[in-house]
Amino acid sequence: MTLTVVGHGYVGLVSACVFADFGNEVYVIGRNKEKINRLKNGDPIIFEPGLKELLEKNLKAGRLHFTLDYQEAIPKSEIVFITVGTPPKNNGEADLSSVFEVAKNIAKNLSSHFTVVSCKSTVPVGTNKKVEEIIKKYAPKKAQFAVASCPEFLREGSAIADTLNADRIVIGSSSKKAIEILLKLHQPFSSKKIVTDLASAELIKYAANAILATKISFSNLIAFYCEKTGADVEKVLDAVGLDKRIGRIFMNPGVGYGGSCLPKDVLALIDTGKKLNIDTSLLKAVDKVNYQAKENFLQKILKNKQGKNTAILGLSFKPNTDDIRFAPSIFIIENLLKHGFKIKVFDPEAMGNIRKIFGEKIEYAKNPYEAAKNADQLIILTEWNEFKQIDLKKLKKILKKPVIFDGRNIYDPLLLKNLGFKYFSVGR
Numbered sequence: 400m401t402l403t404v405v406g407h408g409y410v411g412l413v414s415a416c417v418f419a420d421f422g423n424e425v426y427v428i429g430r431n432k433e434k435i436n437r438l439k440n441g442d443p444i445i446f447e448p449g450l451k452e453l454l455e456k457n458l459k460a461g462r463l464h465f466t467l468d469y470q471e472a473i474p475k476s477e478i479v480f481i482t483v484g485t486p487p488k489n490n491g492e493a494d495l496s497s498v499f500e501v502a503k504n505i506a507k508n509l510s511s512h513f514t515v516v517s518c519k520s521t522v523p524v525g526t527n528k529k530v531e532e533i534i535k536k537y538a539p540k541k542a543q544f545a546v547a548s549c550p551e552f553l554r555e556g557s558a559i560a561d562t563l564n565a566d567r568i569v570i571g572s573s574s575k576k577a578i579e580i581l582l583k584l585h586q587p588f589s590s591k592k593i594v595t596d597l598a599s600a601e602l603i604k605y606a607a608n609a610i611l612a613t614k615i616s617f618s619n620l621i622a623f624y625c626e627k628t629g630a631d632v633e634k635v636l637d638a639v640g641l642d643k644r645i646g647r648i649f650m651n652p653g654v655g656y657g658g659s660c661l662p663k664d665v666l667a668l669i670d671t672g673k674k675l676n677i678d679t680s681l682l683k684a685v686d687k688v689n690y691q692a693k694e695n696f697l698q699k700i701l702k703n704k705q706g707k708n709t710a711i712l713g714l715s716f717k718p719n720t721d722d723i724r725f726a727p728s729i730f731i732i733e734n735l736l737k738h739g740f741k742i743k744v745f746d747p748e749a750m751g752n753i754r755k756i757f758g759e760k761i762e763y764a765k766n767p768y769e770a771a772k773n774a775d776q777l778i779i780l781t782e783w784n785e786f787k788q789i790d791l792k793k794l795k796k797i798l799k800k801p802v803i804f805d806g807r808n809i810y811d812p813l814l815l816k817n818l819g820f821k822y823f824s825v826g827r
C-alpha cells in the first residue's frame with residue numbers, strides 16, 4: 400500500500416519505518432528542510448532503540464520518502480496518518496492547532512481516489528469530527544475521503560517492539576471502506592483489533608493513559624503512608640499486586656510520572672470533562688498526587704542535604720529515551736538551583752536536550768562517576784539499567800559524602816546501609 404505520515408516524531412517516524420518495513424511505500428511529510436535532509440540521510444533526529452537501523456534499512460530499500468511537499472505524497476496515498484504533537488496549553492486543554500493545520504493541508508491535496516485520513520495523535524473526543532469538517536471545507540469537489548482514528552499506544556524506549564506487538568490496535572470510523580483499508584494495512588500485525596466508532600477510539604486512548612497515571616499516583620499515595628509509618632511500599636505493592644484483579648505492573652512509586660503523554664493527557668481529560676460538565680475530582684487528585692510526589696522528594700533532599708555539590712544521574716522521563724518533556728528532572732534541577740545547589744548531571748541519552756533548557760547553569764559529566772566526583776550527595780531520577788549495576792564501592796570512594804537520594808527505588812536499602820551509604824528512597 401502507499402501511505403503518508405505527517406510528522407516524524409516518536410510516533411510518526413516509528414510508525415513510518417515499521418509500515419515501510421512491511422513492504423509499504425511510505426511518504427513522511429515534515430515542515431523543516433534541515434530535519435527532512437537529516438532524515439533522508441538516515442539520521443532519525445530523536446533517540447529510540449533500533450530506529451536508526453530501521454530507518455537506514457528502509458531508505459536503502461527505497462520504500463521511505465521524506466518531503467516537505469504535500470502534493471508529492473497525498474494524491475498517491477490510500478491512507479494519511481496525522482502524527483503531529485498535541486501539547487498542553489496553559490489551562491491544560493490540548494493544543495490542536497497543528498492537527499487542524501495539517502488537516503487543511505491534506506484536504507487541499509486530496510484527489511478523486513479514495514483516501515483515509517486517520518489521526519494517530521492523541522486528541523480529545525470530538526476532534527476528528529472537526530477534522531472531517533475542515534477537510535470537507537478545504538478539499539476539492541472531486542475528493543473522496545473518510546476520517547478515522549487510530550490512536551497510538553507505543554511507549555518511548557520500546558516503540559518499535561510495541562508497534563510490532565501492540566496489545567491492541569484500535570480503529571475508529573463511521574466509514575466501512577476506511578475500516579477495511581485500515582484493517583488491510585494492519586493485517587500482518589497479530590495484535591487484537593478493536594473496531595469502533597470515532598468517539599470511542601478517541602476516548603480509549605485517554606482512558607488508557609488516565610488509568611496508567613492513576614496507578615502511579617495511587618502507588619505514590621501509598622508511599623506517603625509508608626513514609627509516615629515505617630512500612631515498606633515495595634513490599635506493600637508486591638503483595639497488593641499479586642491480586643490478579645489489580646496487578647503489580649505500573650504500580651511504580653517514585654518521583655512521579657513525566658513524559659509527553661501521561662501529564663498532558665490527564666490534564667486534557669480534565670479539560671474535556673469540564674466542557675462536558677463531568678466531575679473530574681478523581682483525575683485532579685491523580686495530577687495533584689503526581690505533583691506532591693515531586694515536591695515530597697525535593698523536600699527530602701533539602702532536609703537531608705550534606706552540602707551544595709550535587710550529582711544527578713538520569714534526566715529523561717524514563718529509561719531508553721532522550722525525551723525530557725515534563726521529566727521530573729526539570730522540576731528537581733530548577734528547584735535545587737533556586738536553593739543555590741551546584742549541579743553536575745549525567746544521562747546516557749538526554750544530555751543534549753537538558754542542555755537546551757539549563758545551558759551553563761549546570762555542569763555535564765561524561766559518565767556517572769565523573770558526575771559523582773566530590774559531590775556531597777547523589778540523586779537518581781531515571782532508572783537506566785547502567786545505574787542499577789553501578790559499582791557502588793567505587794561510587795562511595797568518589798563521592799565526598801556517601802549519600803544517595805533515589806527517586807526510583809533502584810537499590811536495596813539494606814545493601815546500601817551495609818556498604819555505609821546514607822540512603823533515601825521513596826516509601827521505604
Ligand SMILES: NC(=O)c1ccc[n+]([C@@H]2O[C@H](COP(=O)([O-])OP(=O)(O)OC[C@H]3O[C@@H](n4cnc5c(N)ncnc54)[C@H](O)[C@@H]3O)[C@@H](O)[C@H]2O)c1
Nearest residue numbers: 406407408409410411430482483484485497520521551555
Ligand atoms: N511519544 C509517545 O510516546 C506517544 C505515544 C502515543 C501517542 N502519542 C501522541 O502522538 C502525538 C505525537 O507525539 P510525538 O511524541 O510523536 O510528538 P513529537 O513532538 O515527537 O513529534 C511531533 C511531530 O509533528 C511535527 N509537527 C508539528 N506540527 C506540525 C505541523 N503543523 N506540520 C507538520 N508537522 C508538524 C513535528 O515537527 C514533529 O515531527 C501526540 O498527540 C502524542 O500525545 C505519543
